[in-house]
Amino acid sequence: MLKAIDDAFLNTLVEGGVTSARRDNQEIFDKALQELGSDALVSSTVIAAQRPAEEGGEKTKQVVKTPNGTKLVIVSKVLISAPPTISNLGALGLDDTEESLFSQFTSSSFYCHLIADTGLPKGYSFHNVRPTSEATFSIPPLPGLYNINPTAVEGIYSVWYGGTEPLSQNQVKKDITATVKRLRDTAEGSSEGNVSFVGYSSHTPFQLAVPSDAIADGFYRELDGLQGHRNTWYTGSAFVGNHAALLWNFTEALLPRVIG
Known part of the structure; x- marks a missing residue:
């Protein structure tokens, strides 16, 4: 709850927020799509994946269902921004460590x-x-x-x-x-x-959370420990919060670790 209702959220309610000059929050994503071109697979779903058991192992292979058919995508590293639930990430072939954490949400x-x-x-x-x-x-x-x-x-x-x-x-x-x-x-x-x-x-599933006992036992420390595990990295509201500035800043800070 404190991640969702934080100072940035409350200040926006009281003082007003900042938006783009054209009041189009979608514009940045449209520009990114133009830059990526055909490399971006939109309206697509990963239906199966093979990932290395440890960081630095062989490349990850993903079978992706797209509007234009099924594609095989082979990558060195994976960055996930979707809510890390079992139903969302099950196709990635979760190991016991990943499943034990994501199942608590x-x-x-x-x-x-x-x-x-x-x-x-x-x-x-x-x-x-x-x-x-x-x-x-x-x-x-x-x-x-x-x-x-x-x-x-x-x-x-x-x-x-x-x-x-x-x-x-x-x-x-x-x-x-x-x-x-x-x-x-x-x-x-x-x-x-x-x-x-x-x-x-x-925006469902929204505000992923775990019980206070799990937080006290170090849940988020263990969750952060998944960064880089099996050449997979994570960003999104489950890791930092729901607000755009927080998400962009967190992802920008994470990317050097991903591509380094």
């Missing part, structure tokens, strides 16, 4: 939507809280909405939605629609029209 679900035709009054943000529950810091029961915020585009709102387990897109949409209808009645908005969905992104 639990996660939540997190979904971002862009909605329109809400009927909500203009100029307001809406945050879901549980006022009578000081013991749980007013955190609402899940699954449910975290917040609804206006965007820079008039009439378009962003919605954060969370759960304790994965949910279908239809389940989330249904609950968002029902919540917005209740809210606009309470907030004296317009009751006309149906909520429309104009954007969707799933």
